[in-house]
Amino acid sequence: MSMQRLCPPAPSLPVHEDPFLLLDDPFLLADTATTRHVETQALAAVQPGETSLMQRAGHALYRLIMARYPHAQNIWVLAGAGNNGGDAIVAAAWLHKAGKQVHVTWLGSPAQMSSDTTKAVAAAQQAGLALHPLDSEVTLPAIELMIDGLLGIGLTPDRPVSTKIAQIIAAINQLPAPVVAVDLPSGLIADTGAIASCCVRADTTLTFLCAKPGLFTAEGRAYSGEIWLDTLDMALSAPFPPVARLWTGVLPHPPRAHNTHKGSFGDVAVVGGADSMTGAAILAARAAIGAGAGRVYVSLLTQSPAAIALDTLHPELMFRTIQQLDISKLTIACGCGAGQEVAHVLPELLRKCPRLLLDADALNAIAADAALQQLLKARAPMQMTTVITPHPLEAARLLNITVDQVQTSRLKTAKTLAQHFGCICVLKGSGTIIATPRQISLINISGNGALATAGTGDVLAGWLTGRWSAFPDEALQHNMACGVWQHGDAADRWQQAGHTGPLPASQLIDWLLCA
Ligand SMILES: NC(=O)C1=CN([C@@H]2O[C@H](COP(=O)(O)OP(=O)(O)OC[C@H]3O[C@@H](n4cnc5c(N)ncnc54)[C@H](O)[C@@H]3O)[C@@H](O)[C@H]2O)[C@@H](O)CC1
């Protein structure tokens, strides 16, 4: 397999259960340590006389640039002192040979070069391409394209970007020309998607050998643009463990059979909607019906005598008190707009509900109460299944850490929550993570900032619960990942239809239904 676009992805969903990183499966993601192992093995596999990995990377970059930006004549290449800069210099030499006006700013020095970079520099100079130090003027008449080869996987989270490189990054981000990032946008931490202190905002990123999780979660999507992978024609003799998998679609279900009835798709109850927050529970309930649940009950926690007992737009929803429900037979979403009232109902739900999704205020209540935490932990050993859907602040409260700590280690946080509470954790936000105690974590690829509006999380909670009820036999992690993907896909289709603002939560349900 050679170069391919990962994001936006092609409409296919390869699902391998094989927990190994094989370079022919582009949706498996590798952390930096694994990428370095792969690189070492790949380097060892290169036979004398074959092109080096750096030459392959640089040529792949050149081909992508020629394909994506064929009309760019004046190109500014920013090459750092490491191998990331070496890749950029190889591409620069090819662009120069193709007749482009190429200005290379190079931060390296002959004393510090790797052997591959030494060869790349020598070849570029032999081809007549000058490598300029930082303080020289950029002479291009009008820059039409920038190549960001400043920092790749050599950037580690323990060190902010140096002032010199930070200034270049600021300059790149101010110029109107598009940016192609080499391996990673400089400043992005490959393992986490956190930003060291500043980051190049790329339009296109070409990553090498293995896709890195940081491109797809936390800040990654916002800074990477369109993401391409080139495995540099490497075939590995040994497998490597991936750190996560990209989730790029929805698993097909057969059409509803003729001989089904509403009881075939299970009963859902939404428990939430305290005073002045009933809308959250209604959104979740409407989404649950749309996702396929047979019957949906709404149990409002509001004390107000004026509370609604009928959703006139969706009269199929049935309003019941929690005492009227047989919670041992339901799939329940608890927490949407639930306020502090939820703490009173949680003990019984945690003890008796076989399939329980906890969101929002339910998670806040559990974070604040050690006894509820014990009840949650006790569920898995008793064969009761739990899904939690925290946003980063809720996740931070559950683990008693800061939001920043969550966002700089989203994969680890989601896994920790899943293991600690014995549940599936859907850690929301850009690049939602679906983690279980033991399986490889999934990173959802769909969705965008149009979802950053109140109530879309309630819709997700209801949608996931509806799917769980309708497809109880589907592997739960895959079922939840499909639901998360559909939720994001609805927002992607909304944007593709030309909308630029937020997607109101109630309309999100309509877009989910017309997939
Ligand atoms: N070795 C090879 O043949 C291959 C290398 N590849 C490329 O090599 C890159 C990794 O190369 P390196 O290990 O040299 O790492 P990088 O080139 O990503 O970074 C190392 C350089 O960055 C500097 N640096 C690190 N942290 C900094 C900070 N906080 N502020 C300012 N400067 C900082 C270091 O001093 C060093 O000069 C990959 O990202 C990829 O682009 C790939 O193309 C695969 C093949």
Ligand SMILES: Nc1ncnc2c1ncn2[C@@H]1O[C@H](COP(=O)(O)OP(=O)(O)O)[C@@H](O)[C@H]1O
């Ligand atoms: N920038 C974004 N990119 C992708 N998804 C997003 C983005 N912003 C929000 N979302 C998604 O929207 C939903 C918001 O949920 P949440 O924060 O719980 O909202 P609320 O509590 O108001 O319903 C989550 O599914 C989240 O992943």
Ligand SMILES: [K+]
């Ligand atoms: K880079």
